[in-house]
Amino acid sequence: MTTITLVQGDITRESVDAIVNAANSSLLGGGGVDGAVHRRGGPAILAECRELRASRYGKGLPTGQAVATTAGELDARWVIHTVGPVWSSSEDRSALLASCYRESLRVADGLGARTVAFPAISTGVYGWPMDDGARIAVETVRAAGTTSVAEVRFVLFDDRAYQAFAAQLG
Numbered sequence: 001m002t003t004i005t006l007v008q009g010d011i012t013r014e015s016v017d018a019i020v021n022a023a024n025s026s027l028l029g030g031g032g033v034d035g036a037v038h039r040r041g042g043p044a045i046l047a048e049c050r051e052l053r054a055s056r057y058g059k060g061l062p063t064g065q066a067v068a069t070t071a072g073e074l075d076a077r078w079v080i081h082t083v084g085p086v087w088s089s090s091e092d093r094s095a096l097l098a099s100c101y102r103e104s105l106r107v108a109d110g111l112g113a114r115t116v117a118f119p120a121i122s123t124g125v126y127g128w129p130m131d132d133g134a135r136i137a138v139e140t141v142r143a144a145g146t147t148s149v150a151e152v153r154f155v156l157f158d159d160r161a162y163q164a165f166a167a168q169l170g
Ligand code: AR6
Pocket: 009, 010, 011, 012, 022, 023, 024, 029, 030, 031, 032, 033, 034, 035, 036, 084, 119, 120, 121, 122, 123, 124, 125, 126, 127, 128, 155, 156, 157, 158, 161
């Protein structure tokens, strides 16, 4: 069983085996969590992302998939980069958002990570409504029963996000 914990704060300050990054398919950085991960983690992360683009993801990492790199100077062993879907009011993309959590956990499992920190994927720049993003996150992690990950820690930036996740945990 995976224990789910909630903390409010900056995910790049967490001490865990793996930190999940809300990346974009370029893997070359951006704002939000992605910007913070690269700023605090240093250039080794970007260097490995560039190698992944050259070797495996010439067209970019597809939405809903996940891939690991070094965590550079972060207090973690790995960063797992995943690409959330951009929110759409006309199209249901929730399967892609669920896939981000599931695939990140699958990668974490493969690495032998026991503690994994997730941000609220897609709920920032990508515009996903927080309550729905929290529901998908918690449901998907709860359903990912086969993982050897002992703790999933959701790291929420502000009180509103924290409350949304707390409501889902019940
Ligand atoms: N720690 C924890 N949560 C954070 C942090 C942080 N340091 N910074 C922001 N959040 P976002 P997305 C929250 O925009 O929506 C980037 O440019 C934020 O309040 O980081 O998946 C990428 O390169 C929000 O609730 O990710 C992509 O282009 C949540 O983390 C795009 O943004 C996710 O916000 C991805 O957009």
